[in-house]
Amino acid sequence: MLELPELETYKKLLSEQIINKRMTDVTVKEEKLLNCEVSEWSKELQGREVLYIERRGKQLLFHLDNGKRLLLNLGVAGQIQYDTEGTEDGGGTASDAQVMIHFGQQVLRLHGIRQGYVHLLSAKEADQLLSDLGPELLDRKMNLEKFRMLFARKRGMLKSALVQQSFIAGIGNGYADEIAFEAALLPSAKLQELTEESVERLYHSTLTVLHDAIAYGGLGEQPLNTQDHLTGGYKSHVRVIEREGQACERCGSLIQKSEVGSRKTFYCANCQKEQ
Known part of the structure; x- marks a missing residue:
């Protein structure tokens, strides 16, 4: 999707x-x-x-x-x-x-x-x-303080929260994994146990992943037309999506695949932590 x-x-x-x-x-x-x-x-x-x-x-x-x-x-x-x-x-x-x-x-x-x-x-x-959608993290009105307040009220696993459209709008299964990796947090990390430093890292990681993905044209498989050389360019920049069994670029351990909230999930068990 x-x-x-x-x-x-x-x-x-x-x-x-x-x-x-x-x-x-x-x-x-x-x-x-x-x-x-x-x-x-x-x-x-x-x-x-x-x-x-x-x-x-x-x-x-x-x-x-x-x-x-x-x-x-x-x-x-x-x-x-x-x-x-x-x-x-x-x-x-x-x-x-x-x-x-x-x-x-x-x-x-x-x-x-x-x-x-x-x-x-x-x-x-x-x-x-569209009123049931959550806030847009790339909105100019969003900042670290509002992000902290948003997550302070939330419980459950990190990935489940990131993909919940009524909580945050626009993020799905794939980018949730990339964001968790960038933040060095396990997708299964419990939000209520995250430290303030982890939440701040998550905020900046979310912006980094989304801005980079947009700059490279995302993961889309179909270009708009024959002149479109942007769509799909982010595929060569992913670090965990569909990389099961490949070496983690950060620590060299193998990327693993499991399920979080019944969703296919990719992560590095060595350098991604619970907090």
Whole structure:
């Protein structure tokens, strides 16, 4: 499932190409992804422009020029492709696209979406739908003191907290492991037992991992188009994800794999500690 860095990458690349461009047509092959009839959805979108794109948690929010919001949740395995009409390389094709939004000769294709949706909402409806999400750790309003207060009220295992969207928005299974490694904490470490120094280390480690992952294009497997050389670049920089049996770059011990909260987890038992 795409996480914060992957959605930030899509947001950056799409913003460079579709902002202030008029939607000329839409094609919907899976109506279940929408929150209204296809005819109504199409009528509402045709002629509209995207003013800007916002990421909230693991979702993208397209702000339209009529005040409406197009909320995109890619679900388990959804992907985005944006290229010239008729282009059928780079992964998704016109034949397997579930939803297509046309911008003249260019088309935005959404495909592979399972347990996701593409909803057209008012600003109030969008705010209500996203209200259950926790804070964004990359928000300018977030700081160490607020981070400490957030974790001071939380109990349970570190990884379980990091992936809980109502507690913190945007982090999923993979990046939780990278953050725990950067902080030298076991994913199973109990939050209530962390020292103040450990919480501060966790805060800075979270920012480091997320900023680095965004800078390198995340772990996404499908580029936006053939000109996209950014998506997926973080794969060569991971230190524990899918590295079971390989040497830890910090201490040389072997990376191990187990489960934390029923989630596949990678870590170094030697240099990651409980506190």
